[in-house]
Amino acid sequence: xxxxxxxxxxxxxxxxxxxxxxxxxxxxxxxxxxxxxxxxxxxxxxxxxxxxxxxxxxxxxxxxxxxxxxxxxxxxxxxxxxxxxxxxxxxxxxxxxxxxxxxxxxxxxxxxxxxxxxxxxxxxxxxxxxxxxxxxxxxxxxxxxxxxxxxxxxxxxxxxxxxxxxxxxxxxxxxxxxxxxxxxxxxxxxxxxxxxxxxxxxxxxxxxxxxxxxxxxxxxxxxxxxxxxxxxxxxxxxxxxxxxxxxxxxxxxxxxxxxxxxxxxxxxxxxxxxxxxxxxxxxxxxxxxxxxxxxxxxxxxxxxxxxxxxxxxxxxxxxxxxxxxxxxxxxxxxxxxxxxxxxxxxxxxxxxxxxxxxxxxxxxxxxxxxxxxxxxxxxxxxxxxxxxxxxxxxxxxxxxxxxxxxxxxxxxxxxxxxxxxxxxxxxxxxxxxxxxxxxxxxxxxxxxxxxxxxxxxxxxxxxxxxxxxxxxxxxxxxxxxxxxxxxxxxxxxxxxxxxxxxxxxxxxxxxxxxxxxxxx
Ligand code: FAD
Ligand code: SIN
Numbered sequence: 325x326x327x328x329x330x331x332x333x334x335x336x337x338x339x340x341x342x343x344x345x346x347x348x349x350x351x352x353x354x355x356x357x358x359x360x361x362x363x364x365x366x367x368x369x370x371x372x373x374x375x376x377x378x379x380x381x382x383x384x385x386x387x388x389x390x391x392x393x394x395x396x397x398x399x400x401x402x403x404x405x406x407x408x409x410x411x412x413x414x415x416x417x418x419x420x421x422x423x424x425x426x427x428x429x430x431x432x433x434x435x436x437x438x439x440x441x442x443x444x445x446x447x448x449x450x451x452x453x454x455x456x457x458x459x460x461x462x463x464x465x466x467x468x469x470x471x472x473x474x475x476x477x478x479x480x481x482x483x484x485x486x487x488x489x490x491x492x493x494x495x496x497x498x499x500x501x502x503x504x505x506x507x508x509x510x511x512x513x514x515x516x517x518x519x520x521x522x523x524x525x526x527x528x529x530x531x532x533x534x535x536x537x538x539x540x541x542x543x544x545x546x547x548x549x550x551x552x553x554x555x556x557x558x559x560x561x562x563x564x565x566x567x568x569x570x571x572x573x574x575x576x577x578x579x580x581x582x583x584x585x586x587x588x589x590x591x592x593x594x595x596x597x598x599x600x601x602x603x604x605x606x607x608x609x610x611x612x613x614x615x616x617x618x619x620x621x622x623x624x625x626x627x628x629x630x631x632x633x634x635x636x637x638x639x640x641x642x643x644x645x646x647x648x649x650x651x652x653x654x655x656x657x658x659x660x661x662x663x664x665x666x667x668x669x670x671x672x673x674x675x676x677x678x679x680x681x682x683x684x685x686x687x688x689x690x691x692x693x694x695x696x697x698x699x700x701x702x703x704x705x706x707x708x709x710x711x712x713x714x715x716x717x718x719x720x721x722x723x724x725x726x727x728x729x730x731x732x733x734x735x736x737x738x739x740x741x742x743x744x745x746x747x748x749x750x751x752x753x754x755x756x757x758x759x760x761x762x763x764x765x766x767x768x769x770x771x772x773x774x775x776x777x778x779x780x781x782x783x784x785x786x787x788x789x790x791x792x793x794x795x796x797x798x799x800x801x802x803x804x805x806x807x808x809x810x811x812x813x814x815x816x817x818x819x820x821x822x823x824x825x826x827x828x829x830x831x832x833x834x835x836x837x838x839x840x841x842x843x844x
Contacts, residue, residue, distance in 0.1 A: 348376035350689025351518030353714030365478035381465025406698025407815035448578035449703035521668035521690035559666035586620025678717025699815025748787025
């Protein structure tokens with residue numbers, strides 16, 4: 325990678341108790357908990373504080389609070405959606421502790437929809453057996469982000485783009501970030517990566533542009549073990565206009581909207597008994613298939629929602645306004661939809677307290693892989709994961725701090741010189757990378773496409789002088805190699821050349837730096 329010259333680095337004189345990278349739900353929840361027990365915490369975040377996937381969340385948070393629900397029912401739905409790969413112990417933690425964490429969030433000031441008795445209202449999303457999603461209109465994420473930012477009591481550095489970790493002898497001492505063209509080293513005995521997912525590596529996606537898997541790629545370069553990299557969740561119902569994608573929440577279908585083809589026919593029953601509320605990977609592939617069969621577009625029909633007596637402009641103000649801006653009135657018109665990249669299932673391997681294999685380094689939220697979603701995430705389980713494992717990671721950091729702070733010292737930053745660099749002519753841009761990801765690592769993959777992608781990513785790593793391109797290419801190459809190795813189809817990984825699940829592949833995959841170096 326392009327080296328940061330040691331002499332170019334300014335050093336923060338203040339040593340923090342904890343550094344958290346990222347200000348989405350995972351980072352903020354963890355940092356808030358740490359700041360509330362009196363620790364000196366610093367959040368570093370790439371853009372403005374509220375730029376995150378969290379802020380864009382629409383549907384809500386799944387939680388076993390309704391009277392006709394239970395943690396065991398939520399657990400069963402999570403396992404079923406995860407296509408055989410959900411880590412059972414972690415799933416149990418998620419559904420049981422989730423109840424307390426959502427209540428914590430309400431205590432922190434988050435507002436959710438209530439009925440006339442002042443009790444929480446619940447909506448339904450795909451593959452949930454009961455309505456169990458707490459929500460605020462179609463702006464749940466904004467509400468979560470706002471309440472956490474209001475509650476957090478530590479420092480926050482905006483536009484702090486973390487590029488490197490300070491790691492020595494398998495222990496993390498801090499990070500190096502860029503701010504206003506300057507590089508800074510900042511130190512703490514415990515550091516958490518909460519940099520979100522990697523759907524922004526795709527040409528078409530629902531995420532903010534900041535979701536490029538930075539934290540995952542950086543952790544890999546410094547020796548962290550990664551897990552399940554081949555699994556990417558594509559959301560079936562995005563509205564794509566002039567190359568930009570906008571999510572249309574699954575809760576729209578939960579409230580009654582249906583999917584029709586260019587003949588106006590509801591077709592999901594041909595693919596799954598749950599029709600439009602089948603698991604996301606099933607709906608996504610069904611849409612792609614139906615497009616091929618009919619040769620036409622696929623649409624979402626909002627009109628059945630109105631028949632239930634719900635005013636869609638009130639229930640889904642963000643979505644209907646966005647559609648209005650391009651001349652679509654969802655009360656009357658069919659809305660064209662396409663699947664796009666949405667959520668990254670793979671990430672940094674962690675235990676149930678967010679610990680990675682590097683001492684003092686933790687990971688939370690979409691950047692981590694707890695195994696709780698298996699090969700396909702149940703809708704609205706992600707924000708829940710951020711809260712539950714945000715709390716647990718705060719606990720893990722607090723405990724480890726006792727030991728790690730005893731012999732803590734500022735260690736000078738030493739770049740791990742991972743990859744060869746052959747001065748190229750910078751022919752590759754981030755857009756090229758996103759196109760290759762979409763074409764060869766999209767909804768349907770195959771061996772020959774993956775071989776081509778691996779070749780391009782390899783060239784990007786060794787010939788590009790741009791930090792961003794090389795860092796993104798590191799993760800993209802790791803995803804492509806992992807996808808090549810999994811010769812089956814399961815959840816968010818579908819291979820045309822191996823279209824069925826295979827029992828011998830029913831395991832979590834792992835990926836380490838040596839795997840990458842061997843391929844370059
Ligand atoms: P994020 O919220 O993405 O935050 C990551 C943070 O890290 C950001 O602040 C970013 O700027 C920062 N960052 C990234 N790289 C760096 C770097 N190099 N240096 C410093 N900072 C960095 N899930 C649900 O459960 N329910 C929903 O209804 C729902 N709806 C969704 C709708 C949309 C449109 C999207 C995109 C996702 C949705 N999800 C939903 C998924 C969920 O929102 C995310 O998985 C979750 O918010 C991830 O939280 P996070 O804290 O891990 O990451
Ligand atoms: C949505 O509202 O459809 C997104 C929910 C999620 O990603 O969990």
